[in-house]
Amino acid sequence: ETGVTQTPRHLVMGMTNKKSLKCEQHLGHNAMYWYKQSAKKPLELMFVYNFKEQTENNSVPSRFSPECPNSSHLFLHLHTLQPEDSALYLCASSQETGIGNSPLHFGNGTRLTVT
Amino acid sequence: KNQVEQSPQSLIILEGKNCTLQCNYTVSPFSNLRWYKQDTGRGPVSLTIMTFSENTKSNGRYTATLDADTKQSSLHITASQLSDSASYICVVRNNNAGNMLTFGGGTRLMVKP
Numbered sequence: 452e453t454g455v456t457q458t459p460r461h462l463v464m465g466m467t468n469k470k471s472l473k474c475e476q477h478l479g480h481n482a483m484y485w486y487k488q489s490a491k492k493p494l495e496l497m498f499v500y501n502f503k504e505q506t507e508n509n510s511v512p513s514r515f516s517p518e519c520p521n522s523s524h525l526f527l528h529l530h531t532l533q534p535e536d537s538a539l540y541l542c543a544s545s546q547e548t549g550i551g552n553s554p555l556h557f558g559n560g561t562r563l564t565v566t
Numbered sequence: 567k568n569q570v571e572q573s574p575q576s577l578i579i580l581e582g583k584n585c586t587l588q589c590n591y592t593v594s595p596f597s598n599l600r601w602y603k604q605d606t607g608r609g610p611v612s613l614t615i616m617t618f619s620e621n622t623k624s625n626g627r628y629t630a631t632l633d634a635d636t637k638q639s640s641l642h643i644t645a646s647q648l649s650d651s652a653s654y655i656c657v658v659r660n661n662n663a664g665n666m667l668t669f670g671g672g673t674r675l676m677v678k679p
Contacts, residue, residue, distance in 0.1 A: 493655075493668075494610075551598065551659050552598060552617075554600060555612070558609050559609050
């Protein structure tokens with residue numbers, strides 16, 4: 452079983468709803484990430500947190516709002532989404548040492564459908 | 567522009583057969599290249615990492631190769647099993663201050679009995 456847990460596994464929301472995705476890692480890693488995976492497209496990096504500090508925001512629309520209260524938990528708050536935001540949202544963690552050889556450990560994702 | 571191109575996009579083979587997946591990249595400066603396997607409904611899982619000095623590396627029935635001169639990598643699967651059905655994603659890390667990752671679009675492999 453993966454050391455990165457994401458909830459919920461599936462989410463259907465209307466464009467006016469507000470919801471949150473949750474990610475928890477049990478690996479003691481110091482970095483956490485949100486990725487978006489759309490059909491037939493490469494994974495897109497959304498946000499990076501290193502030691503709880505956001506180090507990257509990849510030009511993501513403000514309707515996506517990340518939160519990292521501690522090094523083990525990561526949230527993605529969603530509001531007024533668009534149908535094109537429907538995708539698989541993957542959380543990942545890694546132990547960053549500055550060398551760059553650490554693999555990403557992914558959760559199983561939240562399948563989001565915006566109606 | 568950093569890019570990672572994978573081929574083929576999809577592949578169907580019979581159980582027990584071998585196959586080779588390709589990954590071409592333009593990422594520079596190069597740090598390492600990693601292959602991930604993503605089963606349906608799951609997150610990607612790392613199979614192997616290749617650094618600049620490595621030409622080949624095996625992980626069970628999976629063998630990855632790297633040619634840093636031509637900027638090409640391959641993933642060879644031997645004696646395929648039904649459980650090999652998955653998407654295989656090539657990811658290249660650059661060697662600058664950002665250590666940025668560039669993802670390929672993946673190859674979707676289906677192994678049929």
